[in-house]
Amino acid sequence: MSVGFIMLAHKNLDRVAQVAGYWAQRDHPVVIHIDARAPRADFDEMTEVLQKFRNIRFVARRPCDWGKFSIVAATLDAAEIMLAQFPDVSHVFLASGSCLPLRPVEDLDAYLAARPDTDFIESVTTEEVTWTVGGLDLERFTLRFPFSWKKHRRLFDAYVNFQRRIGVQRRIPEGVEPHLGSQWWCLTRATLQAILTDPKRSVYDTYFSKVWIPDEAYFQSLVRKHGREIESRSLTLSRFDHQGKPHVFYDDHLQLLQRSDCFVARKIWPRANKLYRRFLADEIKVLARIEPNPRKLDKVFLRANARRTQGRAGLKMQSRFPRRDSWALQKTCAPYSVYEGFSDLFSNFDTWMEKRTGTRVHGHLFHKSAVKFAGNAEIFNGCLSNSAKLRDYNPEAFLTNLIWNTQGEHQTFQFGPADRQEIGRFLASDQNASLYVVTGAWSVPLFHSEMNFQRVRRIAARYQAIEAAHVENLRSEHTRAKVHIWTLAEFVEDPMPILQSIIEQFDPGTSRKLTEVPKMADLTGFGKFVQRLKNEGMNPHLVGDFPLGDIALHKTPSLKPYVVR
Amino acid sequence: MSLASTYRLRLERKKKRLRAVRKSRELTPVVDRTDEIRAKDILLFCTLRNERQRLPYFMAYYRKLGINRFLFVDNGSDDGSREYLLDQSDVSLWSTTQSYRRAKFGVDWLNWLLARHGVGHWTLVVDVDEFFVYPFCDSRPLPALTDWLDASSIRSFGAMLLDMYPKESIEDAVCKEGQNPLEVAEYFDAGNYMISRNPKYGNLWIQGGARARAFFGNEPERAPALNKIPLVKWSRGNVYISSTHTLLPRGLNLVYDENGGEKASGCLLHAKFLSSFPEKSQEELTRKQHYANSHEYRAYNKGLKRGTSLWTKWSEKYINWRQLEILGLMSKGSWV
Structure with a gap:
């Protein structure tokens, strides 16, 4: 009984190797997918570093585009290898290359052993979702998105509006209840197996390959069909700014991270040497039954997002200079x-x-x-x-x-x-x-x-x-x-x-x-x-x-x- | 913004680039280590004249922030600055004895160096008496900031010039070689800045601080501009227009939020007012190589009687960037 890790990464492969090695050394299998676009030399170096571990596997490399199905496909490939080759794995934890474990992996084992049937995956119905940037939630499932949001934003928006106007809708296949959530999950072997061997999987894969950002929707929706006990939260601490871009952790976050009692955090700045050194050290003490508690961190992030979007009332300075006609804003800071x-x-x-x-x-x-x-x-x-x-x-x-x-x-x-x-x-x-x-x-x-x-x-x-x-x-x-x-x-x-x-x-x-x-x-x-x-x-x-x-x-x-x- | 004015600015930008190419003939390479520049390096560009005394601390400060490529233009130093720079393994140096004023106060030279070597890099353009301070600069090196800017698709980063001054009279504020000048000039004005928007280039125009208060009380419109955009992810076609106050294309000048939010920003601590200043300002006055007929230096000379101190009982003593943030002079934005 143990947890196996799937890692998806595309750069900073030295850090990926470091974290993968940390888990593998502690007898936890790791299956790694590296974006086909990462430099060959980096990849070779990484495989060489990791070849001493017998419980690490590499998945055939696919080119991955943000918001495209390739990321889900890579995850599915990795999950198949994990389940087939590591029969002892009871939970599978999906991590990224910029993830860092904050607590000893034995802690995570104990935590999951106490909840053997629980799937930890944020899975929220599209009506309840509050975080989607750009206002696309259910429409992610019902429209088509042939244009890249990052590279051809105007085309993307125009085509979305066009579809809205003429009212085309894709049919959602039976058995799929649209849910969204963080990409980073931890599923039980049973649930993951059921998703992989679902007789309608090819239908689902075809359908989801045209859903927008399927990595936040595929497992999050299908777990509703196959999961037994869903705990709708991610075990990975990851927070987003007002643009929907993940906040990054640096050396000076050490204490905040330690106090969060979360198992894994992302994203870590690749040059945050102190964080990597501290959290991958051997002497970190086991906290066993303590629940993750990122409240303090959340406060910091919420405050930062508010500062960026609302700023300090009544302040005019080099990076805050409201338009003259911003009537809704206070002109001075106090009565x-x-x-x-x-x-x-x-x-x-x-x-x-x-x-x-x-x-x-x-x-x-x-x-x-x-x-x-x-x-x-x-x-x-x-x-x-x-x-x-x-x-x-x-x-x-x-x-x-x-x-x-x-x-x-x-x-x-x-x-x-x-x-x-x-x-x-x-x-x-x-x-x-x-x-x-x-x-x-x-x-x-x-x-x-x-x-x-x-x-x-x-x-x-x-x-x-x-x-x-x-x-x-x-x-x-x-x-x-x-x-x-x-x-x-x-x-x-x-x-x-x-x-x-x-x-x-x-x-x-x-x-x-x-x-x-x-x-x-x-x-x-x-x-x-x-x-x-x-x-x-x-x-x-x-x-x-x-x-x-x-x-x-x-x-x-x-x-x-x-x-x- | 009408099409016509967009086009006019485009022409102005092209002209500026051509001018930089023409003015590049005034530069003689003294030592060129630009072939050692690697893809992710952050490059520092600087024009100087007779700053030998300040150089050691300046270099140490920016090396500590994580800069390992310095590109200098030496405008006819005769105090050993040039020899000092030649000995530094991370310096590329060009020299010229041509007119600083006619090179648009060095901007033409730097535009050329930026176009030649800066493209694709984060570039920092500062003077020898300017010390860049940004959120978390005491715990995160500069690449942490530029990585974050890259991830946020931000191409330019504003840092207001903050005039620092000593408590004692200026000529008594001696800063030894290698000493941190901010230990000597450790005070600043916290809350007397005036901002307006420049409709042509879209940048903010900031004036105020100790210089406006002490030297330009009777002609505030001539007080020096304090808005600066020293950190830019350089693209082909970018140009600085006047000093680092304004750039083209205009989008680079939008380092401020107009809907009430705060974008991340920093400060350039300006350690100009030290014991070397009165002499220097006298010299600059005779050289007549500065902006607006060196009007600024004339104002200093008029205002600088022996024993002049810029300090007041409301002067703020510099502690760290967090203090500047709380005072509202800079902002973390959404960077945590």
Whole structure:
């Protein structure tokens, strides 16, 4: 009672010989098929190395093409030799030339001896298959594939589409239930014998010779007819990337492989000397009854595939540069807040905000003369410079960089009509942005300024035009940012609930009351100022409906705790 | 991409190839060991001038990665670089005293050598102060990467130039011969890079880092390009257009994913800012052999007062490739 190995290989024959020798030396027969296209010299060298083993056989070499029946034919040839010449073999294990045993072969013997009637073969109905690249599953069995997928992709696709359109279908022979699965299996002698001696085998072979990738379908389907106990999983650890290409193992995977407790893994990089040395060494200890557990490895592979297909949200770099129109993707990596008008209204808004929320509160990052980082820093996380020219050269990169560089710390900054406006559209389109806008608040510093009124009026008109465009942009249906807009009049009428709700966002759950509020600018006489602007022919509509007289609530809000709800 | 512009690029590529053939007459073979090149070898191509001091470590670094074929163009060194290279058994050397600038900053020469010897090989084009870092470079030799690229049908591999600098002032950062320059210039800017797409060639145009911050704060548009594609499976007909920033055919420039995924990429650690730099930049300024009328060197000279340090408290100290990966400067892609 023992397991025999069939090896299919086409290159790196020195490694194939090494692994075959390892099994043969431990009294496990090996039947090897080498692709007829492998160099003759390599093959000769290999047979010479292996000729000392009496339990190794070579199958007549066929040229093998990926996705063609020749691979199945080679496997069938090898299986016939195995069953005919090695009567002690109870299980047959199909391996590739880039496979490497991870556990002693005695472990595998013991494992299989405890499950004498079990066929280990991944065999999944075509409806359940999730991994097929290109979406061909049942159609592998019902269409024809005369063109090579690797060499003539366009012809291949065109012919598939053509058949779909005209609705031709091949008839699946009786007794074949279409199943798919990993090419690498381990079958019992009885099952394999039944498949080889099936009276309808020639029908099946003819049929499968035109199925696409029959090495993932032939045994996987026929085992359903002949197998007694099917365990639908492969004993060979093999994982695929997003392109359907097997992941390769290197020396630095040693520990992961050891901890996987799998019997055999593929593919091994042929120059992974350490892996070959370690796993083919004699002193590897027997683990006997432990089940393979590749969960940890799977996690690593899943993460890698996700990184390749989805990447890190909000990152723009040399090998990840989403198209401008990729609306579904996050533009920045973390939420941030933008306050417009607050610092005009509250002189100490930055420090108050920083203290209340523990977030990083910047000044006007898009100030025309320089980037106003928190604390007036000249340089910020990631070596971002405060140079306005560098920032304006690519404002979006500046902001995405800032958010990326400060992961784990919420960023807040001030924005207003006096700033560079190029970033406006980006802010509106970024789902991570929260904008709190008090429109018309720019009029408060103007109100307090000692400038000539004509000049004030001109500036006010300009700011209003800029802000109106900005607000219109924020209100557009394409906006993905969270936007809150109040007019100045609305805001000063009752600022406390607004401030309270802003604070609570950073500290949800606790109903901390506002005990300290920022200092609001004195608005005595502001109504008259607004009226004067109107008298000069300007309509400061963004300020809102401000009463001419002084309203009761416009003064500094009371320090009394205020509870919302 | 319209047919017309495809055709124009095709013409440009052909012209570039012809130009390389013409410029090849400027090269004199000094020692030619290219007949020893075997099918699977990875070839390193490099143009240099007076880099004797840097060469020993440079060679050791790339030999350790698994490169055993070096093809150098020596542009008139008089500091012993040439003699040093002659002694190395894995070096083929060509020399020229012609203008670096008029050979499109060495690109013409290298295009010719690549066409002659690179076809069918993975080729790495770097400068003597550039150190290639790729995912798992501390545990896997370069052939592991190129095998994986081959299996994934990827023909070119991007590696952004990452400017490294010392903490002390540049003229005090002395790197001894044979010493790892990254021990001296061990800091870099982690998060101030600006990227846009070049519609003509389809490559990304990356600027930023310490050079943009320190020398080009007032004219960012002139900050040097940092995008590089140094590792290419060379086919007949490939050409580098300007330095290793851009190639033709255009497909080779698509080393980035546009749907949100990350392709695998590396970095070229650029150990330019060492004590030899101020002198060198002065010299380059007088030779006037660099890009855009050596504007870059003029900017350095203006910015480089004695005691200039590029270091800031936000500078990142280099540890390994994993750190660069976490910072988002390079990516493993789906390579595990």
